[in-house]
Every structure is written in structure tokens, then in C-alpha cells.
Amino acid sequence: SRLIIAADDSQVSEISIDDRKIITRLPHDGPVVSMRLSGDQQFAITVSQLSLQTGVVTKATVWDRTNGKKREMNVPGQIVSASFSHQGSAIAVGTLDPKQRSTVRVFDVKSIDDVQPVDGFRLPQEIGRLNRAIPMPGGQMLSLNGDSAFWWDFATEQQVRSFRTNGSLVHASFSSDGKYAVTTSQGVKIWDVGSGKALLKLELPHSGPVFAAEFSPAVGDSVFATAGNDGVVKLWKWDVDRLQADEFHKWPLTGSPTAVRRLRFSGDGKKLAVVGDRGLIRVLYADHGQMLRLDMTSKDTGEPNGEDVLTVAWSRDGKWLATGGTDAIGRIWNVDVQRPLGVITEETRQMIGHADRIDDIVFLEDESQQIRILTASRDKSARVWDPRLDQSEPMAREILSLRGHSSGVTGIDVSPNQQTVVTSGADGKIVLWPAD
Template sequence: MPVNAVVFSPDGSIIASGSDDKTIRLWDVDTRQPLGEPLRSHKSSVLAVAFSPDGSRIVSGSFSGTIRIWDAGNGQLLGAPLLGHDLAVTAVIFSPEGSQIISGSADATIRLWETETGQPLGDPLRNCGGPVRAVAFSPDGSHVVSGSDNNIHLWEADTGRPLGEPLRGHENWVTAVAFSPDGSRIISSSGDETIRLWEADTGQPSGNPLRGHEGCVSAVAFSPDGSRIISGSADYTIRLWKADTGQPLGEPLRGHEGWVNAVAFSPDGSRIVSGSGDRTIRIWEADTGRLLGEPLQGHEGAVNAIAFSPDGTRIVSGSNDNTIRLWQGVTGRPLGEPLSGHESFVHAVAFSPDGSRIASGSRDKTVRLWDADTGQMLGESLRGHAGEVKAVAFSPDGLRIASVSLDETIRIWEANNGQLSGEPLGSHQSLVLSVTPPSDASRTVFSSSDRTLQIRDADSGQFYFYLLLIA
């Protein structure tokens, strides 16, 4: 039966998975052995699972609309089912300090629950206008923002009390919502070709819509210091905006000849990297929008994956031309020759936490490890998957690599020697498509439309290594 969700515990020692077989399973990462019996109680498919920030509890949501809390140490149920949703629970997550649980459902409501008792906190957060597509906690965990159809909703996390009326203004679907790094503002992008800024405290619009794009705004992000906004669009352009006024900063960044699929700031906020369907990568000066050098050309197929190294000095990209390329993070100068070895499309690339290694996953069913400094392959290909590898990620300590494949298995490898660590986790017979560590330093965000989940500790800043799966 398909696996709908799988996640590492905060310390990386346990994996929890939820499946259409109505069970949750716990696994010991080091030994690959199941921990006790499957957690049984749900009467229908388990669609979402999450660990509490301290790793002591697990919350799960099911197709039948029920939520359950479990003791992660012994697998025992904690209290009665959390009942209230009328349709499938598509997303669950703990608040940053672990005292509350938030759930999103196909019944177009968001609910808040007290973790210790499982009691609902106030009335459901209603009037979303449709299934909840995206939810984000503010950095301090006090507020929740959600996007649904054309509307955005702001809520008080402690009580579930709506903060004002829905944030109305978009005339098409909301593609993304996010808090600014300091939690004072919300940004949203939409298929209506606009970006909107909102005051997080009041839900009031902050200025007029940011207009200029002539196509769906597909990507939007705050700079690390919150002073600027970057957006990418189907109109092939990237735009920079002043976050406090919404005024455009210079002219649109033109150069791509295809839909801009992704944009990202470098860790220090000085540069922007963009990837496009035109097979190129471009680096821009964030302060001026000036293109830094020529397009990063070399790939002969679509660029499927791109990432900055942890220190921002390098960029790695993977492509349908079967190669991986390294680029200097400031100038875009190619670093050495293409990393060749894969025999088909490269779907995923990831830097190790210390930036010394790169892991890649390919349609050729293999995972490969590379020396990030020399571009040399480290050891032999990691073979074991019977289907194309769709995603790879390092554990926070860099000692393990997780890979997921269309062969319906999850595999964990020793990063130092490339050895498979035990048998594949495949008891649920799932179609697994993605795996990633969380990317946000201050908030917890999840989307109910694809049942993905990302968590990072708001106090310590420690990454929690999570697998994000779509079954």
C-alpha cells in the first residue's frame, strides 16, 4: 500500500511512516529494524505524520478526518482521537515550542489543539473558501497564516481566533505565503500576476499590490534581512522589490528565455540565483539587480536542481543532460569539468552540511557521491534502487544520505563509504517522490495540497532532517 508520509525524528535516530494500510511504523535508522509493532488505530489511510520538536510525541492525520497523538518512545496512544474535521486531514504539525498542534483539512478548516490534552483550542478556523493549500507559523509561533483559493487568513495560534477578516485581494489562486524573517509581514504571490504585502499584526494590506509581472508569479522570497523581495514569473522575468514600500527596485531582471522556476538568495543576501526552463542558471547582484557575468551555460538539458553551498561560495546544478556542474557562487565561473558518470537525467543534488561533498540522484537508478572541491566521484555508484532516484538529502550530521525512488523504497547510505545501511524501508510499498531537509530558519511551514512537511527548531536553529513524500 502507498506510503503517504515519512519523517525523521529531530535527532535523526528514528523514522516514522504513515500509509494507506492505516498504520504508522517506527524504524531504527541505524539498525533498519522496526521498533515494536505498527501503530494501529486509524480506520483509514494515514496521510500525515509529524514529530514534536523534542521528539517525544508523534501526531498523525487520516483520511477519515481523525488526528491521533502517540508516545514516540513506546508507540502507545496518548488519549482519545482528536475529532472535529469533517473530511481528510491532509497536514499536521506542532507549533515551534510543541505546546500546540495545527491541522489542515479538505473540509476547508484549520484547527488548533492542545498537545498535552488533545483538546481543541477554540472554534475551527473557517471561511477559507476551499481546501487549505499552505500554512505557515510566524517565527515566534504566535500567529498562523494560511492560503486557500484566492484568500489569505491570519489566525492567533494560541486561541485559533481569526485576526480580522480574510486577507482578500488576489483574483486567482494563491501560489505561496510566507512571513518575513522578523514576523512582522506576510507576503503572498498569485496566479493573478501580483504580489501582495500584509501587516501580520492586523492583516491589513501594506500598500498596493506589487504589479509588473505579465504572467503567473511562481516564486517569491524575502531576503535574509527582510528588506527586499524577489519574485520569479512565467513572463520569464525576475523582479526585485523594496519590502517596506513595495516599490520596484530597478528594472525587471531580464535574460531568461523560459519560465523562471526558482529563485533564491545567497546565505548572505548579496546574490540571487535563478533557474529556468531555458537550460540556464543566472546569478544577479541583489542590491542592483545587475546580472553578474554571462548566463551559466553548459547544460544541454533542463536544469532540474540547483543549490548554493552552505557558505555561498559555490552553486551546484543537475540537468537532463546527465551531468552535474559546479559554479563559482559569485562569478558563475565553471569549476572544473562537468561531473559525468550518471547515465540518465540528474533529478537531485545536495551539498553535505560542511560543503565538502555532493550527493546526486538520477534516472539511472543510482546515487553518487562527489568531492565538492575536485569534482571527483567518491567510490562506486550507490546501487540498490530498482527505479529512478528522485531525491537525495544528507542527515544534519552529514553521516548519512537518504534517497527515495520510484521503486517505492527509501534507502539510507553511509556517507563516508557509500555502503547501504541495512535493508530498504519498503514495507508500505510506496511511491516516494521527494526528500529534503527544512529550509527555513525561523518558522514551520506545510502545504496540505501535497502533504509535505518541513520543520526547524525556532529557538536553537537546529535542522530537523525530514523526508517529504508524496504518494
């Protein structure tokens, strides 16, 4: 398997994940701001920017990954988008002219030496600034403008269909089978991913903006959760046949402020982690509707410390919840369904060692069921922790500090086989680490 990275060092690098060696480097004249692959993975198209005294110059380049040959596209205007069709070798390039008018041009790539213009037309200004254009089969195209998407026919230069959200799009999530997507704004919409058709629209499911919506990851489960500014969490049953969603659980959260920012289901879909402002954490049990409250309290006053929780992660068995946030402390909570429900004022373990906020956290669990916790922090480090869950120690033990970034580490994840750890940072780097 391979990892392709487009970065602001004017390079596109292709890296082997197995041996972590660079296979190919594609040099550019300026920072690479986007890259897309063709459906057969043979070609890549990149967009780079070069800042000059006269302004910013953008350039689109097609690369043949089999031999490293390139072809620069002669496209007037500021390039804002370049994408391949999902199947085939058509490229749509979107540009803005000095009057901020959007134009899309489509090219057919037969080979690196045979790139031919096919279609093109100017989009109406009233639909907003073009963000991306994607060529579709049959001489059609999908454009993303502002908060909406539009389906176009090149032959007639007319709009076939529009996909409009209820205001600014806040959040999006896919169902476990990848067939449906749920998006939020003031309301909630469920979309058919294959056709792009909106199947359901909940106009005002909450009294205010909806900040989060998540499908349950359980296989065959059609449950999704919503939450927002009103501090209410709702569970819905999505009926595909009736194209209807029915609310079956509702949890009003108490306290101030109560706005909910993040939702995260456990792997089996039975528990839902709820994260809100100023340290609000709740665990909701989807099957019986009860709620567990987790309080991050100050050791000095015993009162909630008011620090924001920025990231949460579930263990594979759903017994443990890990959290990290602005107080630079990682926490592990025992949220086993067998324990008495109510309020937990003390976490099972603390991970203390970071000097700045924790932006991401993840579990690493190998075949021997050994659990490690990985944290990513703005202090330029990622750390590996032994939570010592089978011991009476209150503190997790730091095993290793990973230092490969010159700026804050903003993301961390583990490969599906649990063999490789990947970190990303504000310095634009992606670093691969052996999990062992």
C-alpha cells in the same frame, strides 16, 4: 535527534538519526496521509485512509509517544485535516460531508484516556474546500481554504480576518530571521509570520505571473528578489519601518523563452542564481548589478542544448554553482566574482553517470574544506562526486553510488553538521546515509 516518517506502508516510524535505528513503529489500518505533533511533542495525531469497495474510509488517531497507546477519534465524514495547536494540546479535525460541506471540530487532549470535544461548526461553502484547520488560543481557529486563509471565532462562528492571495499561490519563501514570508501569484505579498498580517502588497510587479521570490539569506539583510513569466528579475529593499519595498536593481533577460522558474541566493546574499526555461541560467551580482550568463551548449553544434535545469546549489563560499537537469548531467560552474563577467560557454566540471534526469543537487563540505557534490536522479540512485576542483581534469570523479530506493530519487540533503545524508524517493522511502 529523531526523524519521524509517516508513509503509505500503513506505518509511522520514529528513527534515531544518530544510530539509524527504529525506536517506535505505530501501525495503522491503511496508508498514513498526514501526521502532526503536539507542542510538547508528547502526542501525535495521524490521518489514515483505507480503500474499500464501498469507498474510502478515513480515520484520525491520537497517539501517546511516551507509551505507544492510541485513541481513535469518532469523527463523521471524510477527514481532510487534523492538527494540534502550536501551543497546548487542542486538536482541530476538519471533515467533508457527502455534499462537500466543510466542518471543523476541536478536541482537548488532557491524556490519551481523556480526549474531550470542545467546539465545532460548519464553514460557509463560498470560501471553498477546506484544506487544513489549525486551533488557536482563545477559542479561535485558522482555516486554509483554496488559495486563502481565514481566522475564525468559535463562540460567534464568525470570520475575524481573512488572508487572501492575489489568485493562485505560486511560491513562498521566508526571510533569514523567520519573521517575514513572501508569497507570489500575479502579485507579491509580504506577511508578518507571527501575526499572519499582510504588511505589503505589490499588485503587478511584473507583466505576468510571478513564479519565484526569495529573501536574501544574509543575516540582517532585508533584500528579496522576484521573477516571473516576463523574463525580468528584480531586487527589492524591504523597509520594515515604512512597510514599503523599493526596487533597486532590474535585469531584463534576453532570448526566448525567458520565463524564470527558480531563484537561489548564495549564502552571503551577494549572488543570485536565476533558472529559466530551456537551460537558461544566469548569475546576478546584487552589489553592483552585473550579470553572468552560463550556457549549456551542445558539444556537437555549439548551440544551447535546450535542456531544462531542475536544481541548483551554491558552495559555502559562493564561488561554485552546481546545476542538474533533464539531460542527466551535473555541472559545476566557477562564478567567482573576480573572473571577467560576460558569457561562460563551458562548465568547469561535468558529472556524467546518471541514466535519467537529476532532480536535486547539494554540496557536502566538511571542516577540512574538502568539497563533494551529491546528486539525486530518477535512475533510482544518488551519487557522490569528487569535483577535483584543484586539478585540470574536465570530469568529476564518481566516488560512490547510493542505491536504497526502488524508484526515482527525488531529493537529497545534508544535515547541518555535515555528518548525515538523507535521500527521499518516489517509492515513499526516506533513507539516511553516513556522510563519511
